[in-house]
Amino acid sequence: MEKRQPRQPACLTVKDNIAVTPHMRRITVTGDALKAYPDIDTTAYVKLLFDFDGNPLSVPPASLQDAQLRTYTIRQLDRSNGTMDIDMALHGEGVASGPASHWAKSAAPGDQICVGGPGSSKGLADSFDWVLFAGDMTSLPAISTYLEKLGPQTQGYAVIKVTTADDIQPLEKPAGVNVIWVTGANSLADEVASLSWLPGTPAAWVACEFSDMRGLRQLLAKERRIPHDQLYISSYWREGRSEDQHKVDKRKDMEEYEAGA
Ligand SMILES: Cc1cc2nc3c(=O)[nH]c(=O)nc-3n(C[C@H](O)[C@H](O)[C@H](O)COP(=O)(O)OP(=O)(O)OC[C@H]3O[C@@H](n4cnc5c(N)ncnc54)[C@H](O)[C@@H]3O)c2cc1C
Structure with a gap:
């Protein structure tokens, strides 16, 4: 932009x-x-x-x-x-x-x-062998637009938590991107951890609730070691906190994470 x-x-x-x-x-x-x-x-x-x-x-x-x-x-x-x-x-x-x-x-x-x-915020990395999106109803608008724009040969996953099964939407996407809708109580991190990891370098784009974000950050950055420049990860809201309160929590969390990273 x-x-x-x-x-x-x-x-x-x-x-x-x-x-x-x-x-x-x-x-x-x-x-x-x-x-x-x-x-x-x-x-x-x-x-x-x-x-x-x-x-x-x-x-x-x-x-x-x-x-x-x-x-x-x-x-x-x-x-x-x-x-x-x-x-x-x-x-x-x-x-x-x-x-x-x-x-x-x-x-x-x-x-x-x-x-x-x-x-605007950081987007999906430009070069990758496969893509991984993880999010919920708040990031579904961005994930939908990404899926619409990806090349037809793109491989990967989009793991999306929705409020109810009736909130599942038809998405325009490359055939090789597998969409997994999460409708139960499972965390996004557990759902992503259960995927078969594809060969090569992924580009991951994650935006969701704060606790889900922390679980996914641990999995993707620490355990799966996705390089920093291949990973966008952010919380878009926090359970029990207004946007203004969440902004404060987010800043503190980032400072603590960077200090401990
Ligand atoms: C970069 C960015 C882009 C975003 N894009 C979108 C978007 O396109 N569509 C979208 O829907 N949201 C989006 N969000 C999230 C949205 O800004 C927050 O959900 C926001 O807090 C909603 O404001 P509110 O006034 O409804 O609730 P607030 O006054 O902020 O919060 C009141 C209460 O509602 C709870 N709450 C807030 N959001 C949710 C939720 N989604 N589900 C359940 N409880 C919630 C809070 O925990 C709090 O207890 C985006 C956030 C960011 C940072």
Whole structure:
């Protein structure tokens, strides 16, 4: 993605809100600001802005400190028409369970929301013999886009934990990438540990809940010794913690991990 100066949050209008599966809504937003977005890569994300009562902001705040920020992957961006899709996992009930999930359930055409970004994080390594994706409903948007873009000869696995079996989605993917849907209580690390390791160098891309991330980091970085530049691993949320709290936990965990690595 082109490097740009941070841009002001833009106020966008909801165009559509459809159910992808029972626990996933696809929200399409529209606005002229999207026509000026830079080229984005697969992991590009935006920040949805809410006030401290959990209401979506319809006017940009004076400072980002005056808002609650919630991070969502751009599932699709159409710059010529100024539209963007984001796929939002649903969890819990009511605004207290999380402003973003609550908003995703009820957002209707014409509703407004301020959006910051876009930003981007490290992606899948460019060269590999095979790929390994591991994630859950929160990283399914990014994993889906990766699978759509991979060359037809690509081999590997995508291990994806979903809320219920009804949340399994049809994915466009190379025939040689085996998708394993996890619907029970098994950890992602246990599921990945049970795969037959393929020959050659993998590129692994992992994003999921914090505890799952730690289990997978132990497995992939320490036990399977995937080199640092072949491995992206991140937590996208943490059970029992809001995004703001999770950000603090994540920073502390990374410092401790790097100190002990
Ligand atoms: C780079 C990045 C990209 C992301 N992309 C997406 C995306 O495309 N789609 C998507 O759905 N999410 C995505 N996420 C995750 C999303 O930002 C978090 O799940 C966020 O915490 C949701 O905000 P909230 O307001 O609903 O809940 P919060 O107010 O943050 O949390 C309230 C409570 O809900 C719980 N909670 C939060 N998320 C979940 C969940 N998924 N399942 C169960 N409980 C949860 C928390 O543990 C907490 O107890 C992404 C995160 C990152 C860092």
